[in-house]
Amino acid sequence: MSDGGPPTVVSxxxxxxxxxxxxxxxxxxxxxxxxxxxxxxxxxAELGYVPNAVAQSLKGGRTKQLTFAMQDIGNPVYxxxxxxxxxxxxxxxxxxxxxxTDAVIEDELAVVRSLGDRTSDGLILCPIRIxxxxxxxxxxxxxxxxxxxxxxxxxxxxxxxxxxxxxARLAVTHLVxxxxxxxxxxxxxxxxxxxxxxxxxxxxxxxEGGIVPDPELERATSFGLGAGREALHDLxxxxxxxxxxxxxxxxxxxxxxxxxxxRGLRIPEEMAVVGMDDSDLARAxxxxxxxxxxxxxxxxxAAARMLLERLSDTPDERPGPGPEAPRAGAARRVTTAxxxxxxxxxAPSAPATTARGGAR
Amino acid sequence: MSDGGPPTVVSxxxxxxxxxxxxxxxxxxxxxxxxxxxxxxxxxAELGYVPNAVAQSLKGGRTKQLTFAMQDIGNPVYxxxxxxxxxxxxxxxxxxxxxxTDAVIEDELAVVRSLGDRTSDGLILCPIRIxxxxxxxxxxxxxxxxxxxxxxxxxxxxxxxxxxxxxARLAVTHLVxxxxxxxxxxxxxxxxxxxxxxxxxxxxxxxEGGIVPDPELERATSFGLGAGREALHDLxxxxxxxxxxxxxxxxxxxxxxxxxxxRGLRIPEEMAVVGMDDSDLARAxxxxxxxxxxxxxxxxxAAARMLLERLSDTPDERPGPGPEAPRAGAARRVTTAxxxxxxxxxAPSAPATTARGGAR
DNA sequence: CCAGTATCTGTAAACGTTTTCAGCCGCTGT
DNA sequence: ACAGCGGCTGAAAACGTTTACAGATACTGG
Numbered sequence: 001m002s003d004g005g006p007p008t009v010v011s012x013x014x015x016x017x018x019x020x021x022x023x024x025x026x027x028x029x030x031x032x033x034x035x036x037x038x039x040x041x042x043x044x045a046e047l048g049y050v051p052n053a054v055a056q057s058l059k060g061g062r063t064k065q066l067t068f069a070m071q072d073i074g075n076p077v078y079x080x081x082x083x084x085x086x087x088x089x090x091x092x093x094x095x096x097x098x099x100x101t102d103a104v105i106e107d108e109l110a111v112v113r114s115l116g117d118r119t120s121d122g123l124i125l126c127p128i129r130i131x132x133x134x135x136x137x138x139x140x141x142x143x144x145x146x147x148x149x150x151x152x153x154x155x156x157x158x159x160x161x162x163x164x165x166x167x168a169r170l171a172v173t174h175l176v177x178x179x180x181x182x183x184x185x186x187x188x189x190x191x192x193x194x195x196x197x198x199x200x201x202x203x204x205x206x207x208e209g210g211i212v213p214d215p216e217l218e219r220a221t222s223f224g225l226g227a228g229r230e231a232l233h234d235l236x237x238x239x240x241x242x243x244x245x246x247x248x249x250x251x252x253x254x255x256x257x258x259x260x261x262x263r264g265l266r267i268p269e270e271m272a273v274v275g276m277d278d279s280d281l282a283r284a285x286x287x288x289x290x291x292x293x294x295x296x297x298x299x300x301x302a303a304a305r306m307l308l309e310r311l312s313d314t315p316d317e318r319p320g321p322g323p324e325a326p327r328a329g330a331a332r333r334v335t336t337a338x339x340x341x342x343x344x345x346x347a348p349s350a351p352a353t354t355a356r357g358g359a360r
Numbered sequence: 361m362s363d364g365g366p367p368t369v370v371s372x373x374x375x376x377x378x379x380x381x382x383x384x385x386x387x388x389x390x391x392x393x394x395x396x397x398x399x400x401x402x403x404x405a406e407l408g409y410v411p412n413a414v415a416q417s418l419k420g421g422r423t424k425q426l427t428f429a430m431q432d433i434g435n436p437v438y439x440x441x442x443x444x445x446x447x448x449x450x451x452x453x454x455x456x457x458x459x460x461t462d463a464v465i466e467d468e469l470a471v472v473r474s475l476g477d478r479t480s481d482g483l484i485l486c487p488i489r490i491x492x493x494x495x496x497x498x499x500x501x502x503x504x505x506x507x508x509x510x511x512x513x514x515x516x517x518x519x520x521x522x523x524x525x526x527x528a529r530l531a532v533t534h535l536v537x538x539x540x541x542x543x544x545x546x547x548x549x550x551x552x553x554x555x556x557x558x559x560x561x562x563x564x565x566x567x568e569g570g571i572v573p574d575p576e577l578e579r580a581t582s583f584g585l586g587a588g589r590e591a592l593h594d595l596x597x598x599x600x601x602x603x604x605x606x607x608x609x610x611x612x613x614x615x616x617x618x619x620x621x622x623r624g625l626r627i628p629e630e631m632a633v634v635g636m637d638d639s640d641l642a643r644a645x646x647x648x649x650x651x652x653x654x655x656x657x658x659x660x661x662a663a664a665r666m667l668l669e670r671l672s673d674t675p676d677e678r679p680g681p682g683p684e685a686p687r688a689g690a691a692r693r694v695t696t697a698x699x700x701x702x703x704x705x706x707a708p709s710a711p712a713t714t715a716r717g718g719a720r
Numbered sequence: 721c722c723a724g725t726a727t728c729t730g731t732a733a734a735c736g737t738t739t740t741c742a743g744c745c746g747c748t749g750t
Numbered sequence: 751a752c753a754g755c756g757g758c759t760g761a762a763a764a765c766g767t768t769t770a771c772a773g774a775t776a777c778t779g780g
Contacts, residue, residue: 006476006502008736019760024738033758050476050502054417055736058765063414065457073433073442074640082433086460095479097425098458100446116366116410118766119455142366142410225644254644261646280434284585284614285645286621368766379730384768393728415766418735478736 007047016043027051062121065095066307069111070126071103075223076250076279077296078126081148084300085124092308094121103128109137116142122307124148128192144310146303150193151333158310158332160303162294164194164276167338168201168246169208171274171292174340175244176209178348180272183211184242186231186252188223195220198248198276216240223248228255236263244272244346250281253289257345272346278339287344295336302334367407376403387411422481426667429459429471430486435583436610436639437656438486441508444660445484452668454481463488469497476502482667484508488552504670506663510553511693518670518692520663522654524554524636527698528561528606529568531634531652534700535604536569538708540632543571544602546591546612548583555580558608558636576600583608588615596623604632604706610641610651617645617705632706638699647704655696662694 009027013020016039026032026040043049057063066089070078086096097120101107108127112134115123122144127134130151138145138157151159175183185202188195199218206213217240219231228247232255235242245260247253253275257267265271267287275282278293369380369387376383376399386392386400403409417423426449430438446456457480461467468487472494475483482504487494490511498505498517511519535543545562548555559578566573577600579591588607592615595602605620607613613635617627625631627647635642638653 006478009738010736020737021739021760021762022758025759028738031757036758048476050473052418052736053477053479054414054423055765056738057414058412058418058735058767059737059739061765073439073446079433079439082458083460086433086458090460096458098442098446098456100443100450113410116408117413118366119413225640251644258644258646258648280585281641281644284611284618284641286618288618369768370766380767381730381732381769382728385729388768391728396728412766415735416768418737418765419767419769421735 006052007044007049008052011047012040012043012049015047016040057118061118062311063119064093065097065120066304067097067099067111067115067120067123069099069101069108069123071101071128073098073100076281077277080279080296081126081300081303084297085304088301088304089308094308105129105131105133109133112137112141112145115145118142122146122311124303124307128194130193144307146307146310148299148303150197156331158306160299160306160334160336162299163335163338164197164294165201165204167276167292167294167340168198168248169205170201170338170340171246171276171290172202172205173209174290174342175246175272175274175346176205176211178244178272178346180244181211182214182217182240182242182244184217184232184235184240184245185219186228186235186245186247186256187218187220188227188248188252190220195248202246214240217242223251225251225255225258228252229259230255232256232259233262242271244274246274246276248276250275250277250279250289250291253291253345254281254285257285257289268344268346268348274346278341282341282343290343290346291341293339293341295338298336302336306332306334366412367404367409368412371407372400372403372409375407376400417478421478422671423479424453425455425457425480426664427457427459427471427475427480427483429461429468429483431461431463431488433458433460436641437637440639440656441486441660441663444657445664448661448664449668454668465489465491465493469493472497472501472505475505478502482506482671484663484667488554490553504667506667506670508659508663510557516691518666520659520666520694520696522659523695523698524557524654525561525564527636527652527654527700528558528608529565530561530698530700531606531636531650532562532565533568534650534702535606535632535634535706536565536571538604538632538706540604541571542574542577542600542602542604544577544592544595544600544605545579546588546595546605546607546616547578547580548587548608548612550580555608562606574600577602583611585611585615585618588612589619590615592616592619593622602631604634606634606636608636610635610637610639610649613649613651613705614641614645617649628704628706634706638701642701642703650703650706651701653699653701655698658696662696666692666694 009020009023012023018036018040022032022036023040026037068082068085089096099111124146126148135155138155145157147157147159150161151157172183187199190196203213219235221227221231232245245256247256253273257273260267260271267273273289275289275291277296278291282289282291369383372383373380378396378400382392382396383400386397428442428445449456459471484506486508495515498515505517507517507519510521511517532543547559550556563573579595581587581591592605605616607616613633617633620627620631627633635649635651637656638651642649642651
C-alpha cells in the first residue's frame with residue numbers, strides 16, 4: 001500500500017518482496033543474487049521508478065549541481081562561457097544553475113553566501129568589481145569557488161583571468177603600426193577591473209608608439225551597443241577627428257561602427273574599428289570586425305575544469321582543527337593569452353591575418 | 361559536540377539550549393517566547409547558520425528550481441528567452457537550471473523524463489521537432505511542463521507559440537509591396553516546425569502578391585550564420601538573380617548580408633534583406649536589419665508565468681484514482697503576435713547610403 | 721484555591737535514499 | 751561431520767529539515 005505518490009524504493013521493495021536495502025544495492029549495481037536482481041529490476045521498470053535526486057543529495061552531501069553567476073547573459077562573452085562551462089560540467093554529470101546578478105554587488109555576495117545552503121556543489125563567479133567585501137565573503141565561502149576575473153593576490157580562491165592589458169595593447173599597437181595616429185578609445189566604466197586594465201593597455205601602446213595621448217579621444221560610459229554609438233558621435237561632434245577607434249568590447253565597437261556609417265565614414269579607409277572579446281558579433285557584421293580574442297571560451301572551460309578538480313580533491317572538508325584551516329591546495333591562478341584577430345574593419349590594405357600575443 | 365561540518369539545527373539547539381523543534385520554529389517565524397527567540401537567533405548568527413536547502417526540499421517536496429531546456433544557448437533568441445524567464449522565476453524565488461540539448465531528440469526526451477527525479481519543480485522546453493515520442497513523454501511528464509513552440513492539439517501540455525506563418529508572410533508582403541519581385545528565401549531545415557511554417561508564410565505572401573514561386577530561389581540547410589552566407593552565394597552563382605532575400609532567422613540574414621557585401625551588392629538598393637526574430641543582432645549590424653519580431657521575450661515571460669501558475673495550482677498531485685487522471689486545468693495555448701520591424705536593410709526608397717540615415 | 725485554558729516546548733516521525741552491521745544460508749576443506 | 755568462510759540479505763541508522771502531537775508551564779476566571 002503506497003500509491004500516495006511517485007514510486008520509491010519502498011514501493012519497489014514491496015512489489016519485489018525484498019528489503020529496501022536490496023533494492024538500493026541492485027539499483028546501484030552492487031552485488032546481489034541474480035534472482036534478486038531480476039525481481040528488483042522488473043518491479044522498478046513496471047513502476048517507472050526514477051530515483052529521487054533530492055534524497056540522494058541529502059544522503060550523499062553533494063547535489064551534482066554547479067552555479068555560474070555573471071552580470072547579464074545578454075553579453076555574448078558570457079554566452080560563450082556558459083556554453084563551454086555547460087559542456088565541461090555536463091560531461092562530468094553536473095547540472096548547471098544560472099544566476100544573473102545584474103552587476104548588483106549585493107547580489108554577487110549573496111550568490112557566494114548561498115553556497116552555504118548546499119544547493120550547488122561549487123560556483124563559478126564573474127564579478128565585475130572586487131570590493132573588500134568580496135574578498136571577505138570569498139575567503140569564507142562554504143564551497144569551492146572559481147572566479148573568472150582578476151583577484152588580489154592574497155585571496156585563497158582559484159581564478160582564471162584574461163590579460164586584458166596586453167590584449168588592449170595588441171589592438172592599439174596594431175592600429176599604430178597600420179599608420180593610424182589619432183586613435184580614440186571607447187571604454188566602459190573606469191572603476192571596473194576590465195575598464196581600468198584596458199585603459200592601461202591603450203596608454204601603454206600609445207606610449208610605445210610614441211603617440212601622446214589626447215584626453216579628448218577617450219570616452220568611458222557603459223559597455224553597451226548604444227553607448228558605443230553615442231560615444232563616437234560625441235567624439236566626432238567634439239571635433240576630436242579620430243582616424244581609428246579602439247573599443248573595450250565588441251558591442252561598443254559595433255555601436256561605434258554604426259555611428260561611423262551614419263556619418264558616412266568608410267570603414268576601414270577613413271575610420272578603423274577594433275573591438276574586444278571576438279564574440280560572434282565580430283564575425284556577423286559588415287565589414288567583419290577586428291577584435292582581440294581574450295579567450296572567453298578558454299576561460300570558461302578552464303574555470304569549469306578547475307572547479308571540477310577542486311570537487312574531486314575534496315572528499316571531506318576541513319580536516320584541520322582551526323575554524324580557518326587553509327584550503328586543500330594553494331589558490332591557483334591561470335591567465336589566458338590574448339590573440340588579435342585582424343579582419344576587414346582595420347585592414348591596412350591586405351586581407352585578414354592573425355597575430356599571436358604572448359602568453360603570460 | 362558537533363563540529364563535524366556546517367552548522368545545523370542541532371548545533372543551534374545545543375548552543376541555545378533548546379530543542380531542534382524550537383529552532384525550526386523560530387527560524388520560520390512561528391510563535392515562540394521572546395527569550396527563546398533571542399537565544400536561537402543569537403546562536404544561529406554566531407554559528408553562521410545557513411539552512412540546508414536540500415533537506416528542506418526533501419521535506420517540502422519542492423526544490424524551488426525550474427529547468428529551461430533549449431537546443432543551444434548560442435542562439436540569441438534563446439538568450440532573450442532566458443533573460444525573461446530568469447527575471448520572472450527569480451522574482452518568485454525560483455532558481456533556474458539551464459539545459460542545452462544540442463537539438464538531440466534523445467536528450468530532449470531525457471530532460472522531460474528527468475522531471476521525475478524531482479530535481480526541479482517544472483520545465484520550460486523548446487523542442488525543435490515534435491515526434492510521437494515527444495507527445496508520449498510529455499503526456500506522462502512527472503511535473504508541469506510548458507512548451508515554447510507548436511504542439512499538436514490533443515497534447516495535454518501548456519504551450520506558447522509564435523505565429524511564424526504570419527510572421528513570414530508579413531516580411532515577404534513587405535518586400536512585395538516595396539516593389540521586389542524576385543524574392544529569395546533562405547531557410548533552415550524543412551523538417552523542423554519553424555522551417556516548415558516559415559515556408560508556408562513565404563509561399564502565401566507570394567501568392568497574395570501574385571508572384572509565382574520559383575524553386576530556384578529557395579534554399580534550406582541549417583540555421584547558422586555560415587549557412588546564410590553560403591546560401592546567398594549559391595543563389596547568385598546559380599544565376600537566380602534575386603532582388604531581395606528573406607531569411608528564416610537573423611543569423612541567416614546576417615550571413616546573407618555578408619555574402620551580398622562580398623559580391624559588392626548594395627543593401628538595400630540592389631538587394632533587400634529581411635530577417636526574423638529581431639534579435640540584438642538586427643540592431644547591431646549595418647545596415648540595421650529589418651526583421652520580424654516573433655516575441656521571443658514575450659514568449660519567455662509568458663511561459664515562465666504559466667509554469668508558475670501551474671505550480672501554485674498544484675498543491676498536491678493526482679487527486680483522482682486512475683493512473684491517468686486528467687491534469688488540473690485544460691492545457692492552455694497562447695500565441696504571440698508577430699511584428700514587422702522595418703529598418704534600413706529593406707527600406708523601399710534608399711536614404712541610408714550616405715549621411716545619417718538612421719535615427720539619431 | 722482549583723479547574724480550565726492558552727501558550728510554549730520537546731519528542732518523535734516523516735521525507736527517500738545509502739550504508740553499516742550483524743545474521744543467515746550454503747559451501748568448502750579437513 | 752563440523753568449523754570456518756563466503757556471499758546475500760534485512761533491520762536500522764543516518765543525512766537535516768519540518769511538523770503533528772502531547773506534555774509542561776503559567777495564567778485566567780470563578
